[in-house]
Amino acid sequence: MSVDLKKRFDRIVEILIQLQSKKVIKAQELADRFEVSLRTIYRDIKSLEQAGVPIIGEAGTGYSLIDGYRLPPVVFTKEEAMSFMGAEKLMEKFTDKKLMSDYKSAMYKIRSVLKHNERDSLSAIENHIIMGKSSYETFNQSVPHALQTVFESIAHKRQVALSYKGANDEHPDVRTIEPIGLFHENNFWYIGAYCLKRDDYRQFRADRIFTIEILSDTFTKKHITLAELLENRNSQIVATPVHIRVGLATAPHLDWQKKYFGFTHEKKTGEYVDLFFDLKSSLEYFARWFMMFADDATILEPPILQQMVETILNESITRFKNPIKAL
Template sequence: MSQLSRLISILTLLRSKRLLTAGELSRKFDVSVRTIYRDIRKLEDAGIPVTTIEGKGYSLMEGYTVAPVQFTEKQANALITAQHLVNQTNDVSFATDFKEAMTKIKSVFRTSVQEKSELLSSKIFVFNSNYENISSNALSEIQIAITNFNYVEISYRKANDEQVTFRKIEPYAFYSTQHKWILIAWCYLRNDYRAFRIDRVQNFKILNETFEDRKFNLQDYFQSCPYDENNHSTLL
């Protein structure tokens, strides 16, 4: 049994209002007690309120319920496929948040749908001939800054340039091309809109200070800005 299947099974047992010990779970799933401890931490990290009762075992916090949502097999397959595509973005924060969200979503899959979705997952392969081994870890945080209109400070390194520059920006929109995430933001250093590759952001800080929305429109931006050799907006 895969770890995901075991996590969902443990959650299902806990939802039945049973009080379960690590020993019981280890025997049931034929794994070590240490593995069960890690599984419980995984559930807690995913936001599931597992309560530890000293000397007695684990249970779910009283009142916790999983939303009565049902997915068809095709809908589940679409989510599984999306997860494989998300993993190609090379942004650790985004991939991690999506994985944790999928753990929660899969907890409400019917058993038959869960089994088939895992089978499909093992049969999906995504190849990228233009792969660059450059990762980022800023996408999820900057997404929050966009929707809350928070200023962001970044240290940024342009393509083919070792120099790192400091920028204060107003983040407005993202788009993806060739498995790379591009941020469009108002840059105070250039006093204009600029496009930043997220994987070239060396460091960033989300400020508590908020900015006034400039009513940025991505379509208008593409129509008015210069283009690079790949027919995308100019990248720094």
Template structure:
């Protein structure tokens, strides 16, 4: 990066954050602290109103704004991809906001870059089922609740398919695994809980604000790390015994079940190593491959597979009357 680009990037960083330390800028751009100080003086000489606080960092005077910044073609493409992910993986209000943001991005692009985005747009797709219309706009409302420290009232459907329960929660954090989850303090259970957004049937932001307890989130992740100890699993598959569709399913879904690596053996078998927290959870994935599967380790994995197979047999092969 040449000096002009670096000075411009420093100015963008200053506008994007409340405070930026010289050390963090030096690390970001791979230059010395002395070089950063020289770049900051260049900005001051150009009329940029910089404020410095010893031991804290630098900021721009309140009210100072840059004119619209040009995006590179690669940055615009990354934002296009992010918008498509937001449209499919969050909720309808967030999808609308992402689309509005992309219109603004396109507005400041050079014409060749706009044409480039228009050409790429239909070639970048996020596939998967969406049922946003049948769900409340949970994601965007929960983002607002976390930012404003507002209590949320949920109508929540548990995994056991019981009647939905109504509970007040204090939302702390959102994360995406296979589904979106909100980590929150549940006033009904008087403890921190994890709620799947696709099981939320109703959601209302309450007027009440809650007191933020940062230690709760740290305790939650520490407890999750201790709970989710991973067990090594080694499996062997016989590709010749699997239908092509099942072989495709195996490779499409293996990363969801702790896949680590795999290798072809001399006899043609595919040996796969995974690290998983719960063997019964893994067994539900493996059952369709049972006719072409050998468990190398752990032997305990056979028990939940047998139980699932027996249950399927009892349901679909009842004794003749």
């Protein structure tokens, strides 16, 4: 079998698996997945139909398999089996307890259909992967089922009631929301949702949820997609250009944190490194971060940031010279 023929055969088999895994799949999605032209996908679909696979649909609307048609049990390659272990370890760190429990249950079923040598390979590497514990809580431990509740809400288009404590709130506030998606950003999970109380779209950080419950009420309207919500959010944020100069010895220590402030690029200038940012978060937040290494850094722009740091520094000096006596 020639290399090109084998590639086409493998792609057609993968297309068949994709058709079984989704209710409807568009040709463009398949073309993007396999990095081929739409014409190639149309030809592959035609080949499957000629082989007797009952495909319904057409170009432009999407394809699906007739209900009841199923492939024989799937056989995993060694590499695919290994990937499950990596995914399981990531799930331990990045999901809540309920979702992790469901995933482990699914993994037991997957292991049961693996070949003996594949199961042995998983067991051999299982204890050689450790995900370090985070220094912060990604979820409120009293709400171990937050993500699963949101998944169910989206699937059945049912409202969710939650008590939520924002960053500036003194007490949790009860909200009724219609979730449109979940996204992971800056080490936290967020729920993108339509908030009935605010009559607008909002995002809710998972670790700030105190209670969550799915309701019997269905969604009140058709919503925008999560991608549209994030695009709208980002388009409304005006970035502030920030330029600071940091000593060569200090600059490497900022590599991990600088990305959270809209870091764009850097330029070495003699004994210093110039760092450039398009800041979309609070200037005060940046100013307080800057204070951590201010003894070896200079703010070149904007002037308002210089003034802000000066104010914080003067207040700190005043407090240092006039300490509050312990009770």
